[in-house]
Amino acid sequence: MKILITGGAGFIGQRLAKRLLERNELNGKPVTELVLLDVARPNDERLLADERVRAETGDISDPAVLRRHIDTQTEAIFHLAAIVSGQAEADFDLGMKINLDASRALLEACRAAGHKPRVVFTSSVAVYGGALPDVVQDDTALNPQSSYGTQKAIAELLLSDYARRGFVDGRVLRLPTISVRPGKPNAAASSFASGIIREPLNGERSTCPVDGDTRLWLLSPKSAVEALIAGCEIEREKLGLRPVINLPGLSVSVNEMVAALAEVAGEDVVQRIDWQRDERIERIVCSWPGAWNTARAEELGLSGDKNFADVIRAYIAENHAENHTDERS
Amino acid sequence: MKILITGGAGFIGQRLAKRLLERNELNGKPVTELVLLDVARPNDERLLADERVRAETGDISDPAVLRRHIDTQTEAIFHLAAIVSGQAEADFDLGMKINLDASRALLEACRAAGHKPRVVFTSSVAVYGGALPDVVQDDTALNPQSSYGTQKAIAELLLSDYARRGFVDGRVLRLPTISVRPGKPNAAASSFASGIIREPLNGERSTCPVDGDTRLWLLSPKSAVEALIAGCEIEREKLGLRPVINLPGLSVSVNEMVAALAEVAGEDVVQRIDWQRDERIERIVCSWPGAWNTARAEELGLSGDKNFADVIRAYIAENHAENHTDERS
Structure with missing residues (x-):
């Protein structure tokens, strides 16, 4: 089967691509072609060397680009491309263009192709x-307090219709x-949720811009990729x-994240975190839920991580075993 | 103050215009100019004769039209123009163009003007x-089951951001x-909610396409106009x-509506209703809530109707006192 990943050069996009190639199956069919569409080419040469992979660069807010890469052979689409929360807040028009208009153009390209492809959109706590x-329920209303969250909520509604x-x-x-996440900090308001673990482990200082009691709802990259695939494979009915x-x-406070880091890597490492609150980031991140009810996801066969210390251990294991990759998405 | 009403030639638009002219005040300022923008001119000549009224025709999905009619003098905007539920379901692209694109273009025209006008969007049970x-709460999630409801939910999110x-x-x-509503049936899936009262009162037959137990959430035209004005006057804070x-x-079942009609106009009138279920209409209307919690609205000073028999009596009184007006919105 032919699969398209938008944002295919991003960190999660490349990781998803590798996992799909490795399992060589989606929805019961072999992976014959994997198109990675992004503004830049993926940086993982091993990925690009796979003969099933085709890296395409283009602006996904251009409907012609999407029409070119979505045809009746495209059986599954993972739409990961996005402008992250901090950047969408700073550049409203760019966020609207990519997070809203491109998502709609993608749905329109599928509609025009007419073969009803399986489409996976990713959304966020930011809706x-x-x-x-304390625990968001499936029927809790969306009331996003960022432009990113608004755009994601709109894309959800569009896809649903x-x-x-x-x-x-x-x-x-x-x-x-x-x-x-490996790599460098990005413009996501939640960038620190990786930075306060990653940078200290690399021997660098990192700033935590929110209070230690702030509760975050976290998922490891590995579990995210597994959930994307499992989510794609759920039968429509x-x-x-x-x-x-x-x-x-995982619902963990920042203090609990730091305690897990100390448990895994020692107190010295934790001393590399500087605590300096940043109102701009706090306003966005603290509007997000610290947990939501997962009963429906579990019924549908989706699962997450066991505990955050194990997530840190997996990060260390993976980033000793392979080169660091840049993250962008 | 200068006020713009989109959909200003529609039934609610004209009725709102008349009420604004009559009270000659909004947000504590006199009404000096009232622009009624629509695809057609209003049909109420008395309204058009008022020197404060300016009727403008134009396609509100054309951003240039909106920019022309929204300037820094435009202090309040009531955005009533819409493609109704049945039509938006039958013509997806038209619904997207008017209910989504035009709403966004209106917000963009306001943003470009830069004076932060007061903007009132109307939304619907269909979100x-x-x-x-049984009773929808303020924090109940939106899960629209029609394209109209989806487009209204998106417009809500856009306005909120x-x-x-x-x-x-x-x-x-x-x-x-x-x-x-007076006038003729329209393409709204809920058109029957007026038709089964109006047509029998006019000596005509009317078809009810849903089961008598179907619960509807109703508001009279008069109360709707009062709520639009009161909603516009709520302080932002x-x-x-x-x-x-x-x-x-008012939460009433169709059977209760019919009983109220019998109470007001007699059993003979009620015999003019034909009961014939229409799956297309039922699927949309039965997805809507039959009631929602009104505590917040009441705290904000908004109110509705007392009972449906009085709503029917008011309809009869109004439509004896004045000519029938066509309804379009």
């Missing part, structure tokens, strides 16, 4: 905000904050009237 | 759907189904992080 229960009308076989996976799924995560 | 509690960023002073009023308000309504 929630305002007064929230395109799916309801039979234009696509779509589903939305709401991801917790991904941690620990099982989704009922709600194609949006809140993925399992 | 809800799927498994719902434009308001949060300070581009507009916005608020969304979620309207119950308006009943009793009182809206907190959620500029969307569920307006008070």
Whole structure:
């Protein structure tokens, strides 16, 4: 089967690509072609060397680019390309263009192709905000307090309606904050959720911009990739009237993350964290839920991580075993 | 103050215009100019004769049209123009163009003008759907089961983010189904909610396409107009992080509506209703909530109707006192 990954040069995109190639199967069919569409080429040469992989560069907000890469052979699409939260807040028009217009153009390209491909959108904790229960439920209203969250919530609604009308076989996976990401800090307001682990482990200082009591809802890169694949493989009928799924995560406070880092790497490493609150980041991140109900995801066969110390250990193991890769998405 | 009403030639648009001219005040300022923008001219000659009124025709999905009619003098905007539920389901692209693109273009025109006008969007029961509690709460998730509901939900999100960023002073009023509308049936899936009262009173037969137990959430035209004005006058600070308000309504079953009609006009009139279920309409209308919690709206000073028999009596009184007007919106 032919698969398209938008944002295919990003950290999660490349990791998903590698996993799909490795298992060489999706929805019961062999992976014959894997198109990685992004503004830049992937940096992983081993990935590019696989004969099933085709790296394509292009602006996904240009409908012609999407039409070119979505044809009746494209059986599954993972739409990962996005402008992250901090950047979408700083550049409103860019966020609207990529997070909203490109998502809509992708759905339109699928509709035009007419073969009802399976489409996976990723969404985020950022669709929630305002007064929230301690544990967000499946029927808790969205009230995003960032432009990123707004754009993701709109993309969810669009996909849901395109799916309801039979234009696509779509589903939305709401991801917790991904941690620990390798590479460098990015413009996501949640960038610190990886930085306060990664930089100290690399012997560098890192600033934590939120209070230690701030509760985050986290998922490791490995579990995120497994959830993307499992989410893609859920039969449409099982989704009922709600194609949006809140993925399992770990609810941990920043203090608990730091304690796990101390447990795994020692107190010295933890001393490399500087605590300096940043109101701009705090306003966004603290509007997100610290946990949500995962019963439906688990019924659908999706799972997350066991504990954050193990997530750190896996990060260390992976980043000793392979070169660091840049992250962009 | 200068006020713009999109959909200003529609039934609610004209009625709102008349009420604004009559009270000659909005947000504490006199009404000096009232622009009624629509694809057609209003049909009420008395309204057009008022020197404060300017009727403008144009396609609101054309950003240039909106920019022409929204300038720094435009202090309040009621955005009522919409493609109704049945039509948006039948013509997906038209619904997207008017209910989504035009709403966004309107917000962009306000942003470009730069003076943060007060903007009132109307939304609908149709933003809800799927498994719902008997009484929808302010924090119940949106899960629209129609393209109209999806487009309205997206417009809500857009307005909320434009308001949060300070581009507009916005608020969304979620309207119950308006009943009793005068005039002719329209393409709204809920058209029957007026038709089964209006046509029998006019000596005509009318078909009810849903089961008598179907519960509707209703608001009279008069109360809707009062709520639009009161909603526009709510101080921004009182809206907190959620500029969307569920307006008070009456929760009545279709059987209760018919019983009220019998009470007001007699059993003979009720015999003019034909009961013939229509799956297309039922699927949309039965996905809507039959009631929602009105505590917040009441705290904000908004109110609805007392009982449906009085709504029918008011309809009869109004439509004896004045000519029938066509309804379009």
